Amino acid sequence: MCGIFGAVSLTERPLTHPECLERMAASLAHRGPDGERIVGHDRARIGARRLAIMDLTTGDQPFQSPDGAIWMVCNGEIYNAPALRSEFRAKGIRSARPATSKRSCRCMKAPVPTA
DSSP states (O other): OOEEEEEEOSSSSOOSOTTHHHHHHHHTTTTOBTEEEEEEOSSEEEEEEEOOSSSTTTOOSSEEOTTSSOEEOOOSOOTTHHHHHHHHHHTTOOOSSOOHHHHHHHHTTSOOOOO
16 A cells, blocks of 8 residues: 655645655655655645665656656556557557556647547
């Protein structure tokens, strides 16, 4: 069981208490003792505590798109991963790492076909 968390400012101002993210991470340490990462900027931050069960070497989160424009966290299994992997390959999206969630982050930037 991993733990994910985050905070978003709903105004144009920076987060009022950005230090809360570290406390959120600490409160979830029992859910993910194998790693911790917090990313973001002054108005939004996300983070994850990791329990390494599958994808032991490449599943650190949050994931980032290659151009740095998208960050995402995912807590759960992607059950249609083989079908998505085929779809991503057909779009020319390849990943050096096998994490399916990481591939999803890359695919969010893929062009959407028009009808």
